[in-house]
Amino acid sequence: MSNSSNTVVGLLAGTVIGATLGILFAPDKGINTRQRISDEALAAKDKIAERAVELKDQVSSTMVDKKESLDTQLESVVSNVSHKAEDVITTLEKKLKELKDKNKKLQKTV
Template sequence: MSNSSNTLIGILAGTAIGATLGILFAPDKGTKTRKKIADEAVHVKDIIADTAVDLKERAASTLEVQKESLDTQIENVVSNVSHKTEDVITTLEQKLKELKAKNKKLQKTA
Protein backbone atom coordinates (compact mmCIF):
# COMPACT_ATOMS: atom_id res chain seq x y z
CA MET A 1 0.00 0.00 0.00
CA SER A 2 1.22 3.52 -0.62
CA ASN A 3 2.03 6.03 2.09
CA SER A 4 -1.06 8.10 1.27
CA SER A 5 -3.27 5.04 1.71
CA ASN A 6 -1.66 4.20 5.05
CA THR A 7 -2.01 7.80 6.17
CA LEU A 8 -5.67 7.89 5.18
CA ILE A 9 -6.39 4.65 7.03
CA GLY A 10 -4.56 5.99 10.10
CA ILE A 11 -6.57 9.20 10.05
CA LEU A 12 -9.83 7.27 9.72
CA ALA A 13 -8.93 4.92 12.55
CA GLY A 14 -7.86 7.82 14.78
CA THR A 15 -11.08 9.68 14.03
CA ALA A 16 -13.19 6.64 14.84
CA ILE A 17 -11.35 5.94 18.09
CA GLY A 18 -11.47 9.60 19.15
CA ALA A 19 -15.16 9.92 18.40
CA THR A 20 -15.96 6.71 20.25
CA LEU A 21 -13.98 7.77 23.32
CA GLY A 22 -15.59 11.20 23.25
CA ILE A 23 -19.04 9.66 23.19
CA LEU A 24 -18.22 7.19 25.96
CA PHE A 25 -17.03 9.92 28.30
CA ALA A 26 -19.84 12.33 27.46
CA PRO A 27 -22.38 12.90 30.29
CA ASP A 28 -25.42 11.45 28.47
CA LYS A 29 -27.85 8.67 29.26
CA GLY A 30 -26.90 5.14 28.19
CA THR A 31 -29.52 5.01 25.43
CA LYS A 32 -28.31 8.28 23.94
CA THR A 33 -24.71 7.15 24.17
CA ARG A 34 -25.47 3.81 22.48
CA LYS A 35 -27.39 5.67 19.74
CA LYS A 36 -24.44 8.02 19.20
CA ILE A 37 -22.03 5.07 19.05
CA ALA A 38 -24.26 3.27 16.54
CA ASP A 39 -24.58 6.41 14.41
CA GLU A 40 -20.83 6.97 14.52
CA ALA A 41 -20.19 3.33 13.61
CA VAL A 42 -22.43 3.68 10.56
CA HIS A 43 -20.66 6.91 9.61
CA VAL A 44 -17.21 5.30 9.95
CA LYS A 45 -18.39 2.25 7.99
CA ASP A 46 -19.50 4.55 5.16
CA ILE A 47 -16.15 6.36 5.19
CA ILE A 48 -14.27 3.06 5.10
CA ALA A 49 -16.44 1.79 2.24
CA ASP A 50 -15.80 4.99 0.27
CA THR A 51 -12.07 4.71 0.95
CA ALA A 52 -12.06 1.07 -0.16
CA VAL A 53 -13.80 1.98 -3.41
CA ASP A 54 -11.33 4.81 -3.98
CA LEU A 55 -8.34 2.51 -3.33
CA LYS A 56 -9.79 -0.12 -5.67
CA GLU A 57 -10.26 2.45 -8.44
CA ARG A 58 -6.73 3.78 -7.99
CA ALA A 59 -5.29 0.26 -8.04
CA ALA A 60 -7.23 -0.57 -11.21
CA SER A 61 -6.07 2.67 -12.82
CA THR A 62 -2.45 2.02 -11.86
CA LEU A 63 -2.69 -1.53 -13.16
CA GLU A 64 -4.08 -0.28 -16.49
CA VAL A 65 -1.28 2.29 -16.85
CA GLN A 66 1.35 -0.36 -16.05
CA LYS A 67 -0.22 -2.76 -18.56
CA GLU A 68 -0.15 -0.11 -21.29
CA SER A 69 3.46 0.68 -20.43
CA LEU A 70 4.39 -3.00 -20.63
CA ASP A 71 2.60 -3.35 -23.97
CA THR A 72 4.54 -0.37 -25.32
CA GLN A 73 7.84 -1.80 -24.06
CA ILE A 74 7.09 -5.17 -25.68
CA GLU A 75 6.27 -3.47 -28.98
CA ASN A 76 9.57 -1.56 -28.81
CA VAL A 77 11.55 -4.74 -28.13
CA VAL A 78 9.84 -6.57 -31.00
CA SER A 79 10.50 -3.63 -33.31
CA ASN A 80 14.17 -3.46 -32.29
CA VAL A 81 14.61 -7.20 -32.77
CA SER A 82 12.98 -6.94 -36.18
CA HIS A 83 15.40 -4.20 -37.24
CA LYS A 84 18.37 -6.16 -35.91
CA THR A 85 17.19 -9.26 -37.75
CA GLU A 86 17.02 -7.30 -41.00
CA ASP A 87 20.56 -6.02 -40.40
CA VAL A 88 21.85 -9.56 -39.80
CA ILE A 89 20.09 -10.90 -42.91
CA THR A 90 21.52 -8.08 -45.03
CA THR A 91 25.03 -8.74 -43.71
CA LEU A 92 24.70 -12.48 -44.34
CA GLU A 93 23.44 -11.87 -47.88
CA GLN A 94 26.48 -9.64 -48.56
CA LYS A 95 28.86 -12.27 -47.17
CA LEU A 96 27.16 -14.95 -49.28
CA LYS A 97 27.54 -12.78 -52.38
CA GLU A 98 31.25 -12.31 -51.59
CA LEU A 99 31.74 -16.05 -51.03
CA LYS A 100 29.99 -16.86 -54.31
CA ALA A 101 32.25 -14.40 -56.13
CA LYS A 102 35.37 -15.94 -54.54
CA ASN A 103 34.12 -19.43 -55.34
CA LYS A 104 33.52 -18.43 -58.96
CA LYS A 105 37.10 -17.09 -59.24
CA LEU A 106 38.49 -20.28 -57.70
CA GLN A 107 36.52 -22.45 -60.13
CA LYS A 108 37.82 -20.44 -63.11
CA THR A 109 41.44 -20.79 -62.02
CA ALA A 110 41.15 -24.48 -61.28
Protein backbone atom coordinates in the same frame (compact mmCIF):
# COMPACT_ATOMS: atom_id res chain seq x y z
CA MET B 1 -0.48 0.34 0.52
CA SER B 2 1.13 3.67 -0.11
CA ASN B 3 2.07 6.09 2.64
CA SER B 4 -0.88 8.38 1.85
CA SER B 5 -3.27 5.43 2.08
CA ASN B 6 -1.80 4.41 5.43
CA THR B 7 -2.13 7.99 6.65
CA VAL B 8 -5.78 8.19 5.61
CA VAL B 9 -6.59 4.87 7.27
CA GLY B 10 -4.77 5.98 10.42
CA LEU B 11 -6.67 9.27 10.50
CA LEU B 12 -9.99 7.50 10.03
CA ALA B 13 -9.20 5.01 12.79
CA GLY B 14 -8.08 7.82 15.10
CA THR B 15 -11.24 9.77 14.40
CA VAL B 16 -13.44 6.78 15.13
CA ILE B 17 -11.58 5.94 18.34
CA GLY B 18 -11.63 9.58 19.49
CA ALA B 19 -15.31 10.00 18.76
CA THR B 20 -16.15 6.74 20.53
CA LEU B 21 -14.16 7.70 23.62
CA GLY B 22 -15.74 11.15 23.64
CA ILE B 23 -19.20 9.63 23.51
CA LEU B 24 -18.41 7.09 26.22
CA PHE B 25 -17.17 9.72 28.65
CA ALA B 26 -19.90 12.26 27.88
CA PRO B 27 -22.64 12.47 30.51
CA ASP B 28 -25.67 11.05 28.71
CA LYS B 29 -28.17 8.24 29.08
CA GLY B 30 -27.01 4.75 28.10
CA ILE B 31 -29.48 4.40 25.25
CA ASN B 32 -28.40 7.74 23.77
CA THR B 33 -24.75 6.78 24.11
CA ARG B 34 -25.32 3.42 22.43
CA GLN B 35 -27.22 5.13 19.59
CA ARG B 36 -24.43 7.66 19.06
CA ILE B 37 -21.82 4.88 19.04
CA SER B 38 -23.90 2.98 16.50
CA ASP B 39 -24.28 6.08 14.33
CA GLU B 40 -20.55 6.85 14.51
CA ALA B 41 -19.67 3.24 13.67
CA LEU B 42 -21.96 3.30 10.63
CA ALA B 43 -20.49 6.62 9.48
CA ALA B 44 -16.95 5.24 9.89
CA LYS B 45 -17.91 2.08 8.01
CA ASP B 46 -19.25 4.19 5.14
CA LYS B 47 -16.06 6.31 5.04
CA ILE B 48 -13.88 3.20 5.04
CA ALA B 49 -15.99 1.64 2.28
CA GLU B 50 -15.67 4.82 0.18
CA ARG B 51 -11.91 4.88 0.70
CA ALA B 52 -11.65 1.20 -0.22
CA VAL B 53 -13.47 1.88 -3.49
CA GLU B 54 -11.19 4.86 -4.18
CA LEU B 55 -8.10 2.76 -3.50
CA LYS B 56 -9.40 -0.04 -5.72
CA ASP B 57 -10.00 2.45 -8.52
CA GLN B 58 -6.51 3.93 -8.07
CA VAL B 59 -4.90 0.49 -8.17
CA SER B 60 -6.95 -0.48 -11.21
CA SER B 61 -6.03 2.75 -13.00
CA THR B 62 -2.36 2.32 -12.14
CA MET B 63 -2.38 -1.26 -13.39
CA VAL B 64 -4.00 -0.23 -16.68
CA ASP B 65 -1.43 2.55 -17.15
CA LYS B 66 1.46 0.20 -16.36
CA LYS B 67 0.10 -2.45 -18.72
CA GLU B 68 -0.22 0.08 -21.54
CA SER B 69 3.32 1.31 -20.86
CA LEU B 70 4.63 -2.25 -20.85
CA ASP B 71 2.78 -3.04 -24.09
CA THR B 72 4.29 0.05 -25.74
CA GLN B 73 7.79 -0.81 -24.55
CA LEU B 74 7.42 -4.43 -25.66
CA GLU B 75 6.21 -3.32 -29.09
CA SER B 76 9.22 -1.01 -29.40
CA VAL B 77 11.64 -3.78 -28.43
CA VAL B 78 10.08 -6.21 -30.90
CA SER B 79 10.27 -3.59 -33.64
CA ASN B 80 13.93 -2.84 -32.87
CA VAL B 81 14.81 -6.54 -32.81
CA SER B 82 13.01 -7.03 -36.12
CA HIS B 83 15.04 -4.22 -37.73
CA LYS B 84 18.28 -5.61 -36.29
CA ALA B 85 17.43 -9.08 -37.56
CA GLU B 86 16.80 -7.62 -41.02
CA ASP B 87 20.20 -5.88 -40.90
CA VAL B 88 21.92 -9.15 -39.91
CA ILE B 89 20.19 -11.05 -42.70
CA THR B 90 21.19 -8.41 -45.25
CA THR B 91 24.82 -8.52 -44.07
CA LEU B 92 24.86 -12.33 -44.21
CA GLU B 93 23.39 -12.30 -47.72
CA LYS B 94 26.16 -9.90 -48.86
CA LYS B 95 28.85 -12.11 -47.30
CA LEU B 96 27.33 -15.20 -48.91
CA LYS B 97 27.36 -13.49 -52.31
CA GLU B 98 31.01 -12.52 -51.82
CA LEU B 99 31.89 -16.10 -50.88
CA LYS B 100 30.03 -17.47 -53.91
CA ASP B 101 31.88 -15.02 -56.17
CA LYS B 102 35.25 -16.07 -54.67
CA ASN B 103 34.30 -19.71 -55.05
CA LYS B 104 33.46 -19.18 -58.76
CA LYS B 105 36.81 -17.52 -59.33
CA LEU B 106 38.61 -20.36 -57.62
CA GLN B 107 36.76 -22.95 -59.68
CA LYS B 108 37.67 -21.16 -62.93
CA THR B 109 41.35 -21.10 -62.09
CA VAL B 110 41.55 -24.78 -61.25
